[in-house]
């Protein structure tokens with residue numbers, strides 16, 4: 621028998637209490653009973669986003685909210701700057717181009733970040749820009765970007781809105797929408813919210829809502845004005861995945877009870893222990909500016925990462941994420957997102973170590989575990 625364990629940066633493991641809530645008989649979404657659950661959820665989301673703005677819920681994966689940010693905030697031909705440090709920065713570039721925007725594609729070396737000063741220089745060279753896009757964690761490279769610093773810069777320009785994809789980081793690491801001057805913040809259900817995939821979340825500042833008034837890009841399902849209008853009655857414009865909302869109420873209750881600060885602190889501790897453990901085992905890290913929501917590990921040259929992941933999943937029931945695109949086969953990614961504890965770190969490190977050994981590459985597993993244990997239980 622194998623216990624299946626997810627160390628993928630989405631979907632992530634779901635606590636039993638949340639699973640049980642979602643197993644309850646389905647209810648109709650236009651009933652008082654459901655709308656009172658939705659009301660609680662909409663209120664709770666403001667805490668998760670650290671905002672006074674409404675947080676809208678869309679029945680889609682996170683990419684739906686990324687597309688919504690483009691089609692609602694901009695008009696054909698407008699210039700946007702995208703900080704593109706991996707697959708998900710690249711996604712904003714692709715969506716922007718698909719809708720006819722003039723995209724300044726700021727390619728950042730994979731595994732590296734961009735300073736706020738560098739961003740300011742780029743804006744100064746592109747003063748007609750209407751939007752700046754960043755990922756708080758670029759999941760494909762496990763890299764953290766200085767969203768707080770970027771917010772300070774972008775907020776100096778009254779005609780530019782700041783859009784942040786925090787799909788693999790909101791609820792795992794600090795992110796203060798209002799304080800950090802983020803105009804549009806996006807996340808998804810299948811990461812730190814401890815839910816299955818299927819819901820996307822998006823919140824707009826007053827500055828961003830103003831910008832929606834002139835947007836001429838085509839939209840229907842992703843027209844955020846529809847979602848804002850129905851939210852007045854804690855309702856949704858289209859049939860929302862009812863069970864996910866019921867589960868979300870429970871996960872918000874768990875997060876609120878625990879507090880975001882404590883959750884952020886624990887993610888940081890687990891991520892630090894993982895990184896130090898990996899280094900002590902004799903392996904290398906992918907990112908020079910690592911996120912505390914996911915860790916990227918560079919594998920030895922003679923090891924194929926995809927084979928390692930397949931081997932560990934098949935033999936031990938443990939799932940890691942592979943490298944994407946140019947990193948395919950070269951790395952393994954370990955998620956720290958959501959419902960995890962200290963012993964999960966030890967499991968992840970051992971699984972990678974044992975898997976490598978079985979594929980013929982010896983690492984010092986004991987040294988890695990010892991180091992991680994010191995950090996986790998000090």
Ligand SMILES: Cc1ncc(COP(=O)(O)O)c(C=O)c1O
Nearest residue numbers: 681682683708757759787788808
């Ligand atoms: C940073 C980031 N952005 C966007 C996405 C895309 O989200 P989805 O697969 O839910 O559409 C992901 C998914 O892993 C992500 O990690």
